[in-house]
Amino acid sequence: MRTPPDPLVAEAVSPFSDEEIVKRVLDGDTAVFELIVRRYNQRLFRATRAILRDDGEAEDVMQEAYVRAFVNLDQFAGDAKFSTWLTKIAVYEALGRLRRAKRQEELPEAMDSSDNPERTAYGRELQSAIESAVDALPPLYRTVFVLREVEEMTVAETADCLGITEESVKTRCHRARAFLRIRLERVVGLQTRQAFSFLGHRCDRVTQRVMERIHADGRS
Numbered sequence: 001m002r003t004p005p006d007p008l009v010a011e012a013v014s015p016f017s018d019e020e021i022v023k024r025v026l027d028g029d030t031a032v033f034e035l036i037v038r039r040y041n042q043r044l045f046r047a048t049r050a051i052l053r054d055d056g057e058a059e060d061v062m063q064e065a066y067v068r069a070f071v072n073l074d075q076f077a078g079d080a081k082f083s084t085w086l087t088k089i090a091v092y093e094a095l096g097r098l099r100r101a102k103r104q105e106e107l108p109e110a111m112d113s114s115d116n117p118e119r120t121a122y123g124r125e126l127q128s129a130i131e132s133a134v135d136a137l138p139p140l141y142r143t144v145f146v147l148r149e150v151e152e153m154t155v156a157e158t159a160d161c162l163g164i165t166e167e168s169v170k171t172r173c174h175r176a177r178a179f180l181r182i183r184l185e186r187v188v189g190l191q192t193r194q195a196f197s198f199l200g201h202r203c204d205r206v207t208q209r210v211m212e213r214i215h216a217d218g219r220s
Contacts, residue, residue, distance in 0.1 A: 018082035025073060037066055040083065043151050044090045047161075050146035051094040053135050061097055065090035080160060087153070088161045091143070133183045141176035148173050 016024075018036065025033050044065060049058035069089050076085055137145060147158045148169065159166045 019078065022073060022076060022082060025070075030070075033070055036069075036086075040086055043083070043087060046146050046150050047087055047143070048090050048094040050134070050143045051091065051098060051139065057097065058094070061094045062090060065093045068093065081157065084153075084157045084160055087147070087157075091161050130184065133180050136183065137176055137179055141172045141179065144169055144172040145176035145180075149177075 021032055021035055041062070044062045045058055048061045049055060052058050052061065065086070069086050076082060134142060134145065143162065144158060147153045147161060155166045155169050158169045
């Protein structure tokens with residue numbers, strides 16, 4: 001049975017570097033590996049989902065990547081950043097799953113069609129449009145874009161994770177931005193015509209107040 005990390009230990013170790021945590025794990029304090037998992041969950045989810053475009057599969061791959069990293073932790077040589085080493089494992093795992101499943105078809109885009117006209121719904125729709133646009137990027141560009149622009153990894157780190165040249169990273173990222181700019185301009189153009197809507201209860205409320213005043217003035 002896995003022993004949960006002591007809260008005091010977690011508090012003390014959390015500011016430590018990845019390398020210091022790795023050393024503690026290798027020295028037998030395996031519970032603190034949870035700190036690594038929590039630290040990189042978001043990065044690995046974004047990286048693997050960019051390849052697989054499926055939340056559930058991305059989570060499965062993340063788990064496999066963490067286990068593989070833990071089992072092979074003694075092979076981390078420190079030549080690159082630990083975060084790059086870990087991300088590379090997750091990327092390779094995702095690409096391997098993609099090849100095994102022979103996923104050639106494009107998954108249908110899912111746009112959020114909320115009926116709520118308020119600003120919060122508009123924000124959700126815009127976020128959904130951005131995520132759908134990223135999902136629609138060709139695979140070569142999508143993973144590079146997520147690692148560079150969403151996770152803010154350096155060109156060198158991204159190139160190392162994907163096994164491509166730094167020039168390829170720059171080129172693919174540039175093309176991804178161009179693709180997204182065109183697509184989002186089209187989407188935002190449609191959304192803009194719905195911005196600052198004054199429908200539903202807001203329209204009813206003002207209309208009622210105006211008519212009440214009109215009727216009141218007519219009786220005076």
